[in-house]
Amino acid sequence: WRVISSIAQKEIEKNLDDHVKIVKEYKKKIEDELETMCNSILDIIRDHLLPRSSNDEAKIFYHKMAGDYCRYLAETATGEKKDAAGQKALQSYNLATELSAGLATTHPIRLGLALNFSVFHYEILNNP
Secondary structure: OHHHHHHHHHHHHOOOHHHHHHHHHHHHHHHHHHHHHHHHHHHHHHHHHOOOOOOHHHHHHHHHHHHHHHHHHHHHOOHHHHHHHHHHHHHHHHHHHHHHHHOOOOOHHHHHHHHHHHHHHHHOOOOO
16 A cells, blocks of 8 residues: 555656556555455454453453554545544554553563554654
8 A cells, every 4th residue: 555655646746647547546446455354354353352352461462453453544544534543543552551561561462562552653643
């Protein structure tokens, strides 16, 4: 998606309107497929994985994963869809962060959560 967005920008700068139209159509197709896949994965996490999680590590991991997929949706969406996906990502990351307080600060799941949450803050909230 990022590559095709970059290509679209370059074609706009070159004033190649025919190319821009083709690239934008393809980008829209990618965005639609990405939205479908992310929502399917989020449904699996919400309906199957989280309810069957028996320990905090698994819950943290799945909440982080939900945050990640909501972040992917927010990265490719605009307007209200972007805001809604960003809010869901923030909720998931915050819940995972609260649950991770019992893990060692060097625990791989906690480190992965911190990294991905920081990417969310930078990319979606524009808060370095």
